[in-house]
Amino acid sequence: MVHRKRVIAVWLAVNLVGFSAAAHAYLDPGTGSILVQSLLAGIAGAVAVLSVYWQRVKAFFVNLRKSPRDTQTSATSTDNDGA
Amino acid sequence: MQLRLTTTEPESAALRPEPGSFRDPGGRIYWYGERVLRTVMPSAAKDFDFVEASGLIPELVERGMLIAQTHQSLELLGAAAGDAAYLLEHPKIDFISHPYEWPFRALQAAALLQLDLYLAALERDVTLSDATAYNIQFEGVRPVFIDRLSFRRYVDGQFWLGHRQFCEQFLNPLLLRSIFGIPHNAWYRGSPEGIGAAELSALLPLHKKFSWRVLTNVVMQGSLQKTRSSDAHKAVAASKLRFPKVAFVRLLSGLRSWIASLEPADRQPTTWQQYAGQTSYRDTEAEAKRNFISRFVSDSKARSVWDIGCNTGDYSVAALKGGARKVIGFDFDQGALDLAFDRARSEKLAFTPLFLDVTNPAPDQGWGQSERRGLRARAKADAVLALALIHHVAIGKNVPLEGVVQWLTDMAPRGVIEFVPKTDPMVVELLKLREDIFSNYSEEHFVKCLQERARIVTSETVSASGRKLFVFERAVT
Numbered sequence A: 001m002v003h004r005k006r007v008i009a010v011w012l013a014v015n016l017v018g019f020s021a022a023a024h025a026y027l028d029p030g031t032g033s034i035l036v037q038s039l040l041a042g043i044a045g046a047v048a049v050l051s052v053y054w055q056r057v058k059a060f061f062v063n064l065r066k067s068p069r070d071t072q073t074s075a076t077s078t079d080n081d082g083a
Numbered sequence B: 001m002q003l004r005l006t007t008t009e010p011e012s013a014a015l016r017p018e019p020g021s022f023r024d025p026g027g028r029i030y031w032y033g034e035r036v037l038r039t040v041m042p043s044a045a046k047d048f049d050f051v052e053a054s055g056l057i058p059e060l061v062e063r064g065m066l067i068a069q070t071h072q073s074l075e076l077l078g079a080a081a082g083d084a085a086y087l088l089e090h091p092k093i094d095f096i097s098h099p100y101e102w103p104f105r106a107l108q109a110a111a112l113l114q115l116d117l118y119l120a121a122l123e124r125d126v127t128l129s130d131a132t133a134y135n136i137q138f139e140g141v142r143p144v145f146i147d148r149l150s151f152r153r154y155v156d157g158q159f160w161l162g163h164r165q166f167c168e169q170f171l172n173p174l175l176l177r178s179i180f181g182i183p184h185n186a187w188y189r190g191s192p193e194g195i196g197a198a199e200l201s202a203l204l205p206l207h208k209k210f211s212w213r214v215l216t217n218v219v220m221q222g223s224l225q226k227t228r229s230s231d232a233h234k235a236v237a238a239s240k241l242r243f244p245k246v247a248f249v250r251l252l253s254g255l256r257s258w259i260a261s262l263e264p265a266d267r268q269p270t271t272w273q274q275y276a277g278q279t280s281y282r283d284t285e286a287e288a289k290r291n292f293i294s295r296f297v298s299d300s301k302a303r304s305v306w307d308i309g310c311n312t313g314d315y316s317v318a319a320l321k322g323g324a325r326k327v328i329g330f331d332f333d334q335g336a337l338d339l340a341f342d343r344a345r346s347e348k349l350a351f352t353p354l355f356l357d358v359t360n361p362a363p364d365q366g367w368g369q370s371e372r373r374g375l376r377a378r379a380k381a382d383a384v385l386a387l388a389l390i391h392h393v394a395i396g397k398n399v400p401l402e403g404v405v406q407w408l409t410d411m412a413p414r415g416v417i418e419f420v421p422k423t424d425p426m427v428v429e430l431l432k433l434r435e436d437i438f439s440n441y442s443e444e445h446f447v448k449c450l451q452e453r454a455r456i457v458t459s460e461t462v463s464a465s466g467r468k469l470f471v472f473e474r475a476v477t
Helices: A002-017 A031-080 B043-056 B056-062 B072-079 B104-123 B162-182 B186-189 B197-203 B205-208 B212-224 B228-238 B244-262 B271-275 B283-300 B312-320 B333-348 B390-394 B400-411 B424-431 B443-454
Strands: B016-017 B030-031 B035-039 B070-072 B086-090 B124-130 B136-139 B142-145 B149-155 B304-310 B328-330 B351-355 B383-386 B413-420 B455-461 B468-473
Touching: A031 B162, A031 B212, A031 B228, A031 B312, B035 B043, B035 B072, B043 B124, B043 B136, B056 B104, B056 B443, B070 B383, B072 B086, B072 B383, B104 B124, B104 B136, B104 B142, B104 B162, B104 B333, B104 B351, B136 B197, B162 B186, B162 B197, B162 B212, B162 B244, B186 B271, B186 B400, B197 B212, B205 B212, B205 B424, B212 B244, B283 B383, B283 B443, B304 B312, B304 B400, B312 B351, B312 B383, B328 B333, B333 B351, B333 B424, B383 B400, B390 B400, B390 B413, B390 B424, B400 B413, B400 B443, B443 B455, B443 B468
Parallel strands: B304 B328, B304 B383, B328 B351, B383 B413
Antiparallel strands: B016 B030, B030 B035, B035 B086, B070 B086, B124 B149, B136 B142, B413 B468, B455 B468
């Protein structure tokens, strides 16, 4: 599970800012604009990676809280089933 | 007041390339008589096919955002077609205006259209090869995109190649007015490619630079634009990266909401916004004047009217009521133009208010001095209105009366000129602090000047102060 999340994070990072895309145009985009956009791309990549880790942290606490209740719920449902 | 209008245009089938269309080798515009044709060259044909198949074009045309197109046979061009792959025909635009003639609101509306087009295009994996303001024209106050060839296939991860151009031609000129209260027109006209990020950034006070949007789009773009070779290497390396679509869309929609929220910093009423409420005309007199204009337009059957010194558009509206199809208004007061634009938008008028200093109209400029045509070369109106104007030019700017009359009668074969006598309170105001060196400024001399250029069809006194409207007509040249 942890391994899969790490793979997703790496995949996201690579897919978001990783490799070049062909771009042909008659216009000079300008160094300033390209550098600013690569910064924005980097931020988008970082946000995507962080959000994956954030999901993990969130999931950890949710699981922590849920675990005892899960047991209860299944117990109740068993009761209900029995009723 | 019976005037006849000849609307037949000379049927010249001569094929000539449009001098303003040369930058993109993917195609160019030709004039074929009065028809507008566009070639698509083989280098752009694959992208063209992709965009045609995407369904984007009819959607944008339907939404009124893009000029219509029809496919034509290349045979129409004869030998001039060369190895062109396709030929398109577009409807002719009666009057091409330049961004340095647009008031703030018009540039803002054009910027929003550019961004809306982009957002709609990206949904269909289509991008734009540029972001020039000259690709947008106005129907009334509604912006319309006119360059079909700007649309290209979007390759996932591509950068926004027109970002710098968008900032220079839309964002920075708008910020100039919204941050400093300085209209973009004079600077833009002197620098038709727009206002550079480094230049605008140099003017910004420190506290303005901390906003994230200003920091990235203006300050950083400006400082990173410096052409040191080390920076160029960095940019080349950066351009090998991917610009994720999600970041692209976020950049576009962020700019959209920012630009939509911009307001001119100088919102206090300007001289001419207040003018409409001043008492140089009583209500009944203004009503009589409006009726006169409506009657003139309906009698002369003028379809296109230029209203020079339109202020907030009262008489442009009167011309539309008289049957004019389109009115282009010109004024040099930004506050009045803002109000005129808002009025045309809310009342859905076929009225386009533009910036003009009568004593310094837009010249022929750009490459070969033929890329962006000056005002005179674009003057094709059926009728011209010059109401409460000539005293500002003849007395306010010292232009000899015969010069003012010549300029106005050259604009259109017929029109209405208002003569404002020296006894009028507005002229008294103009002369309050200066010597009266205008011994020639009289109705008698005005009539003489006008008669040398045209026939006076009728005239009517329209105010207690002695203001008089003259209808003139001259031979169509």
